[in-house]
Amino acid sequence: MQSQILPSRAALVDRIALQFEYGQNLIVLLGPSGLGKSYLLETFITDKYSDFNKSFVQLSARMSDMQLMSELLEQSFRSPLIDQNLSLSENFYQLAKQQNCGPCLWVLDGGRHLSEEMVEELTTLAKHSPTTLYVLLASQSVGQFKSAVEIHLEALSIAESKQLMKCYFNDLPYDEDPVFQTFLREAHGNPSLLLAWQPTQHTAKVVVTDKVSWRVHLITLLVIIMLLIIGFLYKSDMTRWWQDFYQPQPETPVATAIAVDTLKQAVTEPAVTIDSSQVEAADAQSAAQQAQPEQDKPLIDNPTQENNVAAILDSLAPVAEPVDITTSLAEEPTVVEPVPQTQQIMPADNAWYLQQPDSKVVIQLLAVTQQTIAEQFVAKQSLQVLGKVYQTRRNDKMWWVVTYGSFDNLNAAREVLASLPEAVRKNQPFYKKISKIKQEIALLDQ
Numbered sequence: 001m002q003s004q005i006l007p008s009r010a011a012l013v014d015r016i017a018l019q020f021e022y023g024q025n026l027i028v029l030l031g032p033s034g035l036g037k038s039y040l041l042e043t044f045i046t047d048k049y050s051d052f053n054k055s056f057v058q059l060s061a062r063m064s065d066m067q068l069m070s071e072l073l074e075q076s077f078r079s080p081l082i083d084q085n086l087s088l089s090e091n092f093y094q095l096a097k098q099q100n101c102g103p104c105l106w107v108l109d110g111g112r113h114l115s116e117e118m119v120e121e122l123t124t125l126a127k128h129s130p131t132t133l134y135v136l137l138a139s140q141s142v143g144q145f146k147s148a149v150e151i152h153l154e155a156l157s158i159a160e161s162k163q164l165m166k167c168y169f170n171d172l173p174y175d176e177d178p179v180f181q182t183f184l185r186e187a188h189g190n191p192s193l194l195l196a197w198q199p200t201q202h203t204a205k206v207v208v209t210d211k212v213s214w215r216v217h218l219i220t221l222l223v224i225i226m227l228l229i230i231g232f233l234y235k236s237d238m239t240r241w242w243q244d245f246y247q248p249q250p251e252t253p254v255a256t257a258i259a260v261d262t263l264k265q266a267v268t269e270p271a272v273t274i275d276s277s278q279v280e281a282a283d284a285q286s287a288a289q290q291a292q293p294e295q296d297k298p299l300i301d302n303p304t305q306e307n308n309v310a311a312i313l314d315s316l317a318p319v320a321e322p323v324d325i326t327t328s329l330a331e332e333p334t335v336v337e338p339v340p341q342t343q344q345i346m347p348a349d350n351a352w353y354l355q356q357p358d359s360k361v362v363i364q365l366l367a368v369t370q371q372t373i374a375e376q377f378v379a380k381q382s383l384q385v386l387g388k389v390y391q392t393r394r395n396d397k398m399w400w401v402v403t404y405g406s407f408d409n410l411n412a413a414r415e416v417l418a419s420l421p422e423a424v425r426k427n428q429p430f431y432k433k434i435s436k437i438k439q440e441i442a443l444l445d446q
Contacts, residue, residue: 004167005043006160012040016151017048020134024149026126028111029138031153034192037138038109040153044136045107052105052134059110065118076104088121089128096130103132111139123147155189165194171439173199174410176430199439347371348391348400350441356406358435361413362388363420365429366402374400381424392440401440403432 005013019027031037045056055075057068069088073080077095086094095101106122108114114122114137123145126135142150156164161184165172173180187193348371365387366377378387386405391398404420407413413431420429 005039006156006164008154008156008160009036009040009043012151012153013044013047016044016136019149019151025129025133026123026135026145026148027137028145028148028150029136029153030140030142030150031138032140034190035153035155036191037153039191041107041109041136041138045105049103049105049134052103052132053101054105054107056107057109059108059113061113063113065115068114068118072106076106077101088118089124092125093130101131104129104134106133106135108135108137111137111144112141114144119145156191156194157189158184161187161189161194164191165197168195169197169199171199171433171436173436174431178428178430199436348389350390350444352388353390353434353437353441356434358433358438359408360434361407361410361431362403362405362434362437363413363417363429364401364403364432365424365427367399369397369399371400374402377402381421383424390437390441391444393443393446394440401437403437404429406434 016027016029029037029040041056045054053076055072057071057075059068065088066084069091070082072088073082073091073095076092077099080091080095082091083094122135122137125133127147137145137148162172162175175181183197184194365383366374368374374389378384378389381387383402383404388403390401390403392401393399405413405416407416410431417425417429417431
């Protein structure tokens, strides 16, 4: 018996043989392309009816009816003389009279290429053959043979899909691998698609989501606008203060009370500070002068003497140095948000993985094409103790893969996975053998 045949397919082979024994001479195996009809026909003709005279023909669109007739008769009889003017059934009857060929088994793959004449000839021979003749065809056309028994070939289940892949691939991923599970579902039990699995190209890719939302950008923009407005208002106030304090006053007589008020207003500006006792003295002196009768006030011939009180207070106050508006605005401190420094980790440590036994198991947490993302992930999740990073090449790109721990078996890895932080587990980590990682590291040298 052929090796690597699934139990469901082996049961179908026995069922076809049982149908022949029940008296059905013509059986059509139906199913879409890729379900393994050809492999099942080869298994049937190899395992069943070892004492029969067997004939296997692979049909194609270019094969004519004459070529098919020659193939069947030459494999059923010894050196047959075939008359090209006769049909398949007529040649078979004549050759059966000349020599005893014994029971025959004809297996035809690609029945959809048969012509209508050949379909009628095979139907006639299956019903009225002078000797035992079993005809088994694989086709995609339903109802091609009116009197034939049609058996539909079903797709494989998920369990049988894994079992089939284990026969051809030695190192399959664990069942928890999301990429492997998606591949099994999308294959829909088609053996042709299942055997097209490429381990080096099917790997889970976990993308780290960007934590910065649009709200942060909006808040940053509002802060910048507020700073610009504050700077503009500050510049306007400084310009007004400069004009009020440093512009020369007109040489006109001004009352002493007005001079004192102007001095009080100047005291409130940030450039000059005057002791409170000095201001009280000036207020008292001004009030005393206003309380005197007009006849007691001396006449003032010199207008410059009206500002004597202000001049005295000015001499008592500390001289304010001129402020350069351009320099002060240029030197205005700018609010700069501190940029957090990412804690760096060790670079990719491929040598550590190569030293580990092949049977060890690790938990894969992340696979990215930027080393900085891997470093930020390890630092943020505090995985520096048991976290490791290795480097590999996939699809002409460099990849950094973050793993966690080194365990003797799968059960130990599952216990540790349950204790990892929620932020790590939401990326759907899965398990991987060290032997698989060594294969990926070897891709760097290719």
